[in-house]
Amino acid sequence: MRVVTPDISAAQQYTDELENPDTSDDTEFWRKDSSVPRFVAAPSIGRWRWRVCAAISVTALMLLLLIITVSVSHVKFDRKFSTTETNVKNLTDSLLSIITRTNFLEEYGHKMHLDISNLEFDRDTMQSTINDMSDSAQALRDKVSELKCYINKFMNNNTEELCCPGGWLLFSTHCYFFSEDGMPWDGARDECEKKRAKLLIINSRQEKSFVVSKTRPLFYWLGLTDGRTGAWEWLDETPYVHVRSEWMPGQPDDWKKHGLGGGEDCAHLHYDGRYNDDHCSRRYRYICKAHAASI
Template sequence: MDDLEIRSMKNTENVKEIPAARSTKYRVILILGVLLIVAFLVVVILTGLLFTYYKSIKEEMTHLKNEGSTDRTCSEEWIHYELSCYYMSSNRQSWNVSRKECQNNMADLMVINSEEEMMFLRDNAFGKYLWIGLTDVDGTWQWVDGTPYDPNTTFWKANQPDNWAGHGHGGGEDCVATGYDWNDDHCLSKLLYVCEKKISC
C-alpha cells in the first residue's frame, strides 16, 4: 500500500469521525438543555409549594390571633384579660356620660386593682387618654365599684393629683383619666374611656 492510499484512508477516517463528534456534542447540549428545563420546572414547582405553605401558615396564624383577640368569653370589640372584659371607646364623652355608656353595656368604668392590670391598660390604650372609674367628687378618692382606694397601689403622674382650677369649667378636678400614668381632670372634659365588665363564673 503506497503513501497515497494510506493518506486517502486516514482522510476517510477523519471525515467519518467529524460527524460522530458533532453528533455527540449536540447530544450533550440537548441533554444539558433538557436538564436545565427540568431544573427550572422543579424550582418553579418548589417555589409554588413553598408559597402555598407559607400562605396557609400565615392564614392559620391570623385565625389563631383573631380567635385570641375575639375571645368567646367577651363580646365583639371587647378584650379579655384575667376575669374581666374591657372596651376602649372611640368616642369622647364627659366622665359621667362615659360611665353611663359603660353601664348601658352592663359594665362600668375600669377599676385598676394591680400593676399588672395597669400594664395591660397601657399595652392596649396605645397612648390614648382614657377615663377610668376613680373620682373624689365626694371629697375622697373612690372607685366606682366600691373597691377601697389604696394609696400604695396608684399610678399618679408626677405632681398629680393637683386639682387644677384653670380649665375654665369651674371647680377643681375630681375625675381620673390615664394614658401612661394617672391624672386628675375636670369631669366635664370630653375624653375617651375604658369600660370593664366582670366575667360571670
C-alpha cells in the same frame, strides 16, 4: 263970546299923571317887597318836589327790593318745604315697610318656634327610638357573642373557656371595651352601665399593665373620682390607696384655673399610662370592664 276948548290931551296927560304919579320910591318899594317872595318861593317849591320825588323813588326801590327778597325767600321756602315733605313721605314709607316686615317676622318667628318645638319633639321621639333600637341591637350583639362563645366551647370541647362579645378583649376573667369616641366622665360611666359593665376599676398591677398596653399614648377615663367624699375612691366605693409613682409629677393637684368651674375630681390614664386628675367635663375615651360570665 269965545269958547275955550280944553286941551284934552293935556288934561288926559294930567289925569294920567295924577292917576299915575311918579312914585318911583313907592314903586321901588313894592317891587322889592314883591320880588323877594317870588325869588325865594320858586326855588323852595322845586326843592320840595325834588325831595318828594327822591323819597318816593327810594321808597319804591326799597319796596321792589323787599318784594324780590320775599319772593326769593318764598321760592326757597317752597323748595325746602317740598324737600322736607318728600323726606317725611320717604320716612313714613320706610317706617311702614319696617312695621310690615316686623309683623311678618313675628308671624314667621312664631311659626318657626312652633316648627322648632315640633322638631324638638320629633327629635326626642326619634332619639328615644334610636336608643331603644341601640339597646335592642346591643342585646342582639350580646346574644350573638354568647352564641359564638358556646360554639367555640363546643368545638374545643372546653366548657370552662370564657369568651367576650365582639369588640371586647378578654383578660383573665374579665372583658374590656376600649372606646373610640370621647365623652365626659359621667357619660362614660352611664355608657358602660348600658353595656352591663362598669367604668374601669383596676385591681392589680397585671391588669393595669394589660390596660396601659392598649391605651398608650391616648387619654382614657378611669372609674376613679374624689367627687363624692373629697377622697379618692373607685366607683364601687373602694378607697384608693395613694401611690405617688402611679401619678404624673405634681398630681393630683385639683387645679381650678381652667375656667370650667370647680376643681378636678375625675382621674384618667395619661399618655404614658400614669394617672392624672382633670375636670370631669373633658371629653376623653373610656374603658368598660365586665365579668366574662355576665355578658
